[in-house]
Amino acid sequence: MSDARKYFNLASPFAMKRGGALRGAHVAYETWGTLNAARDNAVLILTGLSPSAHAASNAEDPSHGWWEDMLGPGKAIDTTRWFVICMNSLGSDKGSTCPASIDSATSEPYRLNFPDLSLEDVANAAHVLVKSLDIDKLGCLIGCSMGGMSALAYMVLHPGSVRAHISVDTAPQAQPFAIAIRSLQREAIRLDPNWNGGQYDDERYPDIGMSIARKLGVITYRSAMEWNGRFARIRLEPEQREEQPFGFEFQVESYLESHARRFVRTFDPNSYLYLSRASDWFDISEYGGGNVMEGLKRIRIEQALVIGVSTDILFPLEQQEQIAEGLEAAGAKVEFVALDSPQGHDAFLVDIENYSRAIGGFLARL
Amino acid sequence: MSDARKYFNLASPFAMKRGGALRGAHVAYETWGTLNAARDNAVLILTGLSPSAHAASNAEDPSHGWWEDMLGPGKAIDTTRWFVICMNSLGSDKGSTCPASIDSATSEPYRLNFPDLSLEDVANAAHVLVKSLDIDKLGCLIGCSMGGMSALAYMVLHPGSVRAHISVDTAPQAQPFAIAIRSLQREAIRLDPNWNGGQYDDERYPDIGMSIARKLGVITYRSAMEWNGRFARIRLEPEQREEQPFGFEFQVESYLESHARRFVRTFDPNSYLYLSRASDWFDISEYGGGNVMEGLKRIRIEQALVIGVSTDILFPLEQQEQIAEGLEAAGAKVEFVALDSPQGHDAFLVDIENYSRAIGGFLARL
Numbered sequence: 001m002s003d004a005r006k007y008f009n010l011a012s013p014f015a016m017k018r019g020g021a022l023r024g025a026h027v028a029y030e031t032w033g034t035l036n037a038a039r040d041n042a043v044l045i046l047t048g049l050s051p052s053a054h055a056a057s058n059a060e061d062p063s064h065g066w067w068e069d070m071l072g073p074g075k076a077i078d079t080t081r082w083f084v085i086c087m088n089s090l091g092s093d094k095g096s097t098c099p100a101s102i103d104s105a106t107s108e109p110y111r112l113n114f115p116d117l118s119l120e121d122v123a124n125a126a127h128v129l130v131k132s133l134d135i136d137k138l139g140c141l142i143g144c145s146m147g148g149m150s151a152l153a154y155m156v157l158h159p160g161s162v163r164a165h166i167s168v169d170t171a172p173q174a175q176p177f178a179i180a181i182r183s184l185q186r187e188a189i190r191l192d193p194n195w196n197g198g199q200y201d202d203e204r205y206p207d208i209g210m211s212i213a214r215k216l217g218v219i220t221y222r223s224a225m226e227w228n229g230r231f232a233r234i235r236l237e238p239e240q241r242e243e244q245p246f247g248f249e250f251q252v253e254s255y256l257e258s259h260a261r262r263f264v265r266t267f268d269p270n271s272y273l274y275l276s277r278a279s280d281w282f283d284i285s286e287y288g289g290g291n292v293m294e295g296l297k298r299i300r301i302e303q304a305l306v307i308g309v310s311t312d313i314l315f316p317l318e319q320q321e322q323i324a325e326g327l328e329a330a331g332a333k334v335e336f337v338a339l340d341s342p343q344g345h346d347a348f349l350v351d352i353e354n355y356s357r358a359i360g361g362f363l364a365r366l
Numbered sequence: 367m368s369d370a371r372k373y374f375n376l377a378s379p380f381a382m383k384r385g386g387a388l389r390g391a392h393v394a395y396e397t398w399g400t401l402n403a404a405r406d407n408a409v410l411i412l413t414g415l416s417p418s419a420h421a422a423s424n425a426e427d428p429s430h431g432w433w434e435d436m437l438g439p440g441k442a443i444d445t446t447r448w449f450v451i452c453m454n455s456l457g458s459d460k461g462s463t464c465p466a467s468i469d470s471a472t473s474e475p476y477r478l479n480f481p482d483l484s485l486e487d488v489a490n491a492a493h494v495l496v497k498s499l500d501i502d503k504l505g506c507l508i509g510c511s512m513g514g515m516s517a518l519a520y521m522v523l524h525p526g527s528v529r530a531h532i533s534v535d536t537a538p539q540a541q542p543f544a545i546a547i548r549s550l551q552r553e554a555i556r557l558d559p560n561w562n563g564g565q566y567d568d569e570r571y572p573d574i575g576m577s578i579a580r581k582l583g584v585i586t587y588r589s590a591m592e593w594n595g596r597f598a599r600i601r602l603e604p605e606q607r608e609e610q611p612f613g614f615e616f617q618v619e620s621y622l623e624s625h626a627r628r629f630v631r632t633f634d635p636n637s638y639l640y641l642s643r644a645s646d647w648f649d650i651s652e653y654g655g656g657n658v659m660e661g662l663k664r665i666r667i668e669q670a671l672v673i674g675v676s677t678d679i680l681f682p683l684e685q686q687e688q689i690a691e692g693l694e695a696a697g698a699k700v701e702f703v704a705l706d707s708p709q710g711h712d713a714f715l716v717d718i719e720n721y722s723r724a725i726g727g728f729l730a731r732l
Contacts, residue, residue: 176596246552
């Protein structure tokens, strides 16, 4: 399989926010376009919990990326103008050092010996990657979902490192509803006997826990409104139904099942647990004496675009409003776009037309 | 323990809507107040998925009921005026015949040999119970949550049997979001190895599946808005935290855990599965040629009060609007009350002040 990933070795030891350090760690990333002579046309994308660095196809890897329609020549994030970097989060198993990686000290996978992971660690790894490319200041830092929180960490920890910011469907801190959902996802994995305290393998693998976690994710990433139009109460054909008690009968059930099947064995369960908990922990108010607005006001950038969706139940629109207000109070010129896309939190992956218009317009005006 | 339950034996065999029949089945119920000479002051309450018939304390059972503050002398449902009946749903394990009951044909619990259960069966059992009390026409039929769907079934199947109706936080049919949530709850139970195709016992019991199902229920019964005010990001005290990897750290997590612990061993898992699926199946449009409005228009009553809450994500307000519109189109005088209670679907159990005002006012005007 072709692979466009590059790898950047982090300083060793790489100190983690909550204590401990990684030795010999690296992050995977991909790039599109060309860095200009002034080195001021770089865009960094920080991702949600599960995507890889492969945001779009490129010469080395022509397969479709997770934001294929957003990124490329002539697209909203126009790679004929911008040098785009997408990094796989530290702690994610898509190429970066993660709990499934081999710990050089023991020659065994870290598993639960991986140190506590925070989104500040993700941000710090991204910052040293950018510095290693001899880029002093990002033209734009884009963060989607969890990546939006990592982006806030990046900006508050590294003043002067970002000119403009695009915040997509994210939050300045996790609210209790989102914590409850993620806690339950983690519990489904933890309580699966095959998780076995993190000591699973391909034979004994927590498929059930991962499947429940993923389905709960998909339910909260989309919206009831979209599903009313898309699935309503349509039944599966008799031959599609599960032949077991209480088996699937409605289309929406098999939709969730197919999402889960694609995910369960392609994401390391321990890495999922670490990233999920890092999302619960992140709180910009830590940088503002316990106050979200004061935390946001410590971010120094020139311009920002903040996008949210009215149908998002995981990162509700009021949280994007908070980000917009806080960045404006900090002195940035802020555009706030509230969309009515029916797809919920995942709208940024689906409603390309509206997100393209907002993101493309903002980048073109920079 | 004192017990106020009475039992009514259903005709044997008692035919079920989707096929099969129960033999020697019964339903449990409790009553408050006195039936008047004209036998026209009866109120029947049909419950949500998990409550028992013990809606309120009474002489035989002074323990608090699940709607204690709503029901009693001088309360919104005033038992000095009304003769109130609350029935435990057929298929529920709080006294009525259910999958945990002994099948007289085998002298073993039914478990999955219990016939398919529908809310029409619940409604039909309630109707024969009411007839057995020599009540031709209910003064008012109240249905909460799942019980609201059972009530719609009651009225559409038994024209002329109800004078007034109070519909509380319910829907004319399950939407795909609600189906997805319930399907995932059932799956958590079904995939628990201890469920064992319904053949569990006290030693091997699907605690994990039931716990996940209950937590997911509680998450969807309440609202993000309530939790922002109630839990925010408050941590547990160190001594309250779980000493295990990814253990609970936030108050909202231990809140869910305490809800789950109270539920897991007090509700029969197979009964939960049957009632949950019955909720997915119910669809008033079956009585209107596939059209919800046409189904509702077949209901013949004089007056109705329809209550819903803007923060309910499981039975969204638009579904109560549908019920109100449909009953009005059918010729009833309808009051529609849209509340902004922050507690979500469960508001009818918590926001007693607003629900009392609406329900008490409506009943007083009858």
